[in-house]
Amino acid sequence: MDNDSSGKKAGTSRRDFLAQIGPTGAGLTIAPLLSKSEIQAPAQDIPLPSMVTTHCSINGKAHKLVMESNVTLLDALRERLHMPGTKKGCDHGQCGACTVLMNGYRINSCLCLTGLCEGAEIITIEGLARGEELHPMQEAFLKHDAFQCGYCTPGQICSAVGLISEGHAKTDEAIREQMSGNICRCGAYQNILEAIKEVQQTA
């Protein structure tokens, strides 16, 4: 939450705007769906998800999360902890937009239940910068124009940071292979490769 407010510029951001119209704008579209599901829902025997308490560290801060058992780490980050930097793409582990680092390794947060994160140390895109100073990988992505629309970028950057610390990719071909879990619809792959190589050489 701290990360959300830091570095915020004056004026209304896209996210602020969406939050403002949410109660009214979203209400209009959701209302018909709600009434339909109320009609269809069986009256009884709907088990409630059990609540699970999970202790973990996110971007260096200790958290005690009390959530329904079926909340994924991705949804916990975005919807409960208000850290929308991690993106939801396919939600099935195929696109890599949701990549975060867990205990130093990159994972797909969409396929990870929050309840399975007991004791884990999680780093998201919000946790890479040191205050105002961007992480070298973030700097390199900017320098090499390693994105176009930017939606896959948080996942690409987290994956690239994991790739370097995991230390198995030394050639262009190996980097491409090791980044194959991150899809970029804009096709910025060549520039992503250049960014990673630069950080790898200076690391």
Added chain:
Amino acid sequence: MIPFALIRIKDNETAIQNGSAKGSKFIAGGTNLIDLMKLDIEKPQKLVDINALDLHQITVLPNGHVRVGALVKNTAFAYHPEIVKRFPVISEAILSGASPQLRNMASTGGNILQRTRCYYFYDTSFACNKREPGSGCSAINGYNRNHAILGASESCIATHPSDLCVALTALDAVVFTQGPKGKRSLLFSEFHRLPGTTPQIENVLQPGELITAIEIPALNFASRSCYLKVRDRASYEFALASAAVALDISNGKINQSRIALGGVGTKPWRSKEAEKQLAGLVIGKEAFRKAADVALADARPHMHNGFKTELAKRTLVRALMTASEIA
């Protein structure tokens, strides 16, 4: 995902006790299970989180066998120095599958238990005997380009998706389990079942039975082994055909070999017939092609996967050429 209970357990006995209950499932990495739960294909009432169990080690035993704990991540398995050096076919098989993110999450036990990626199994609007026993198979008369040409039945033609399993069956790995009735070990080739009339039953595990480890027997010539995978994309895709091979060669002749195929069978497909065919022959394309013909002799293609028979043969030949250092 439909609602479910999630419990964490710390010892095998409690895990087995909880896992034995109807509607319970063990969860480790969860990469396949969570995906299937999101699609309402898997609908457990209770998930038993086994990640705290003491099954995370890779151990070299005094007899040279390598024991891999069921919770060892695919990444750790693939890059373990002992595996890279002595069993390259395993390392290559693991690294040819999924993405780094998934391999960092996925466990050894889970890899072996992963379910088919048949698109009719995944799409709940289609009939599927594996997902809903007795409902029929949409693939047999549907679009079956990705489907099995070996080991299929009237009920199911879905391929087994794992790369690791192809290498493990080639090397005669052993699966160690612990269940309500005690501990047992199972030969890898006997772990997975052919679909027959019950494609929903994919292996011989009993309710509550937990995989604790995989053991890879010491096999000197396995250092001369490789895994070749052919697929529609260069990376991050399941096999159309794959081959795991190991060769014992002296004076240009084959003493023994190990041969298994992936992407073409309803289970990881060991071909002892092809191994027998190769014994005593001079290494070379001619001998390898004969072995490939034998390995695929029982192939039964469907409407759209006829190409797989020749593709699997060529894949196997190329893998054997690579392992014998001819190619």
